[in-house]
Amino acid sequence: MTLLHSLSARAAKRATRWGLAAALLVIAGIAAAGCSQTETPTIDAVLLPPPQVPPREVRAPARVVVKLEAVEKDVEIAPGVTYTTWSFNGTVPGPMIRVRVGDQVEVRLSNAASNTNPHSIDLHAVNGPGGGAGATTVNPGEQKSFTFQAKTPGFYTYHCAAGTVADHITNGMYGGILVEGETRLPVVEREYYVGQSDLYTTGDTGEKGKQSLDYTKLVNEDPTYVVFNGNTKSLIAENALKANVGDHVRIYFTDGGPNLISSFHVIGEIFDKVYQYGSLDASAQINGVQTVLVPPGGASIVEFQVDVPGDYKLVDHALGRAGKGAVGILRVDGAPNPAIFNPLNAGPAAPATATAPAATATPAATAAPAGSTGAAPAAVTIKEDLKDNSFSAPQVTVAAGQKVTFTIANTGLLPHNMHIADAKGSYDGAGNVVSSPEIINPAKTGTLEWTAPTTPGTYKFRCDVHPDQMTGTITVQ
Numbered sequence: 001m002t003l004l005h006s007l008s009a010r011a012a013k014r015a016t017r018w019g020l021a022a023a024l025l026v027i028a029g030i031a032a033a034g035c036s037q038t039e040t041p042t043i044d045a046v047l048l049p050p051p052q053v054p055p056r057e058v059r060a061p062a063r064v065v066v067k068l069e070a071v072e073k074d075v076e077i078a079p080g081v082t083y084t085t086w087s088f089n090g091t092v093p094g095p096m097i098r099v100r101v102g103d104q105v106e107v108r109l110s111n112a113a114s115n116t117n118p119h120s121i122d123l124h125a126v127n128g129p130g131g132g133a134g135a136t137t138v139n140p141g142e143q144k145s146f147t148f149q150a151k152t153p154g155f156y157t158y159h160c161a162a163g164t165v166a167d168h169i170t171n172g173m174y175g176g177i178l179v180e181g182e183t184r185l186p187v188v189e190r191e192y193y194v195g196q197s198d199l200y201t202t203g204d205t206g207e208k209g210k211q212s213l214d215y216t217k218l219v220n221e222d223p224t225y226v227v228f229n230g231n232t233k234s235l236i237a238e239n240a241l242k243a244n245v246g247d248h249v250r251i252y253f254t255d256g257g258p259n260l261i262s263s264f265h266v267i268g269e270i271f272d273k274v275y276q277y278g279s280l281d282a283s284a285q286i287n288g289v290q291t292v293l294v295p296p297g298g299a300s301i302v303e304f305q306v307d308v309p310g311d312y313k314l315v316d317h318a319l320g321r322a323g324k325g326a327v328g329i330l331r332v333d334g335a336p337n338p339a340i341f342n343p344l345n346a347g348p349a350a351p352a353t354a355t356a357p358a359a360t361a362t363p364a365a366t367a368a369p370a371g372s373t374g375a376a377p378a379a380v381t382i383k384e385d386l387k388d389n390s391f392s393a394p395q396v397t398v399a400a401g402q403k404v405t406f407t408i409a410n411t412g413l414l415p416h417n418m419h420i421a422d423a424k425g426s427y428d429g430a431g432n433v434v435s436s437p438e439i440i441n442p443a444k445t446g447t448l449e450w451t452a453p454t455t456p457g458t459y460k461f462r463c464d465v466h467p468d469q470m471t472g473t474i475t476v477q
Contacts, residue, residue: 092230094175174256206441235328245334257296
């Protein structure tokens with residue numbers, strides 16, 4: 001203001017030389033320039049579907065526009081099970097929002113005209129009545145907005161607060177918002193966004209077909225499913241999270257609930273850092289943590305470095321929930337590190353025991369000699385039971401070129417599957433084959449069809465949910 005006043009005074013002295021009108025134009029131009037220098041820029045928030053995290057941005061405080069839409073649509077929440085989810089921007093959880101302290105955040109919530117319910121949004125990062133819910137209660141076909149100042153660093157939950165609230169959350173209307181402080185978290189190689197929620201359906205766990213919300217189960221806190229990112233298989237098989245040996249992994253974890261506390265745990269890892277309850281205050285950071293309690297409507301940030309290749313399971317350590325879908329996989333690639341982890345008994349699979357005999361294709365078929373032009377061996381069917389946590393027939397022998405149908409029954413209490421690797425041992429390669437359905441729930445059955453290669457050799461198979469314990473081999477001869 002001192003500089004502006006001084007420049008204005010000089011311009012006034014020149015009024016006699018230039019004329020009063022010219023001087024006023026000069027003063028007006030200087031004032032406009034001063035205002036433009038302090039004008040806050042407006043930017044659109046980058047919103048990505050889970051498990052993706054919006055990119056880091058180095059910038060000054062801005063007006064950040066967050067555009068959200070309430071979406072009601074039928075989706076698959078488990079293999080063969082459909083349900084009408086209510087969500088923000090069509091994903092469960094809704095997209096992660098990333099802003100910084102000092103931002104003026106404008107939240108615009110629209111409700112698709114094709115929807116049948118009113119919706120709203122309550123962000124736990126907001127200081128104001130209802131977290132914004134009252135200002136954004138929108139009927140189908142409407143849009144409303146409000147602004148708030150991002151004041152306190154942390155990772156927070158947001159959710160719909162319409163209806164009885166619990167029904168909107170269990171149907172999928174929740175997510176996470178990160179408010180970064182002046183001192184930001186360090187850069188890491190991998191960042192992921194994971195939400196846990198509990199669903200209450202009219203059908204039993206694994207019951208196929210279209211399911212609806214069971215209000216009695218909801219009130220009694222008796223969920224049919226407990227899931228990460230809205231689906232029993234959202235973080236397994238081809239959807240597994242990825243990392244390389246040596247990577248630092250950060251997971252932004254939010255518990256939408258609406259009812260269950262999560263005991264979040266990564267099997268085979270220790271969290272190097274945990275930001276309790278999502279707080280970024282230095283006093284909230286604890287180190288060397290095995291399991292993190294996250295209440296419904298709460299959040300946490302965990303960090304760890306992966307040292308050894310393999311599949312690491314994400315679970316709610318209230319492990320009965322694994323059978324309801326609360327299982328994910330972090331797949332780590334890279335070279336072994338025997339100094340940190342060394343399986344001393346690694347080697348060929350142990351011989352089949354009397355209680356789990358090796359399976360031979362029946363009717364028995366003799367492999368055609370290498371290079372033979374004879375007819376392909378007859379197709380066979382092999383019975384395979386999935387137990388907790390083993391295959392009833394961990395060793396199978398078939399003829400080269402033989403068509404094999406595995407009939408698979410899950411006789412355990414947890415979900416399982418059967419997945420055959422390709423010739424290179426990769427479960428992601430072009431030649432891998434997985435059971436149908438991809439996840440077989442307890443007391444359910446499935447099948448897997450596989451044609452043995454014409455080249456003799458040994459082929460691995462496993463359960464993707466329990467990839468360390470549930471393994472086997474198929475010998476092609």
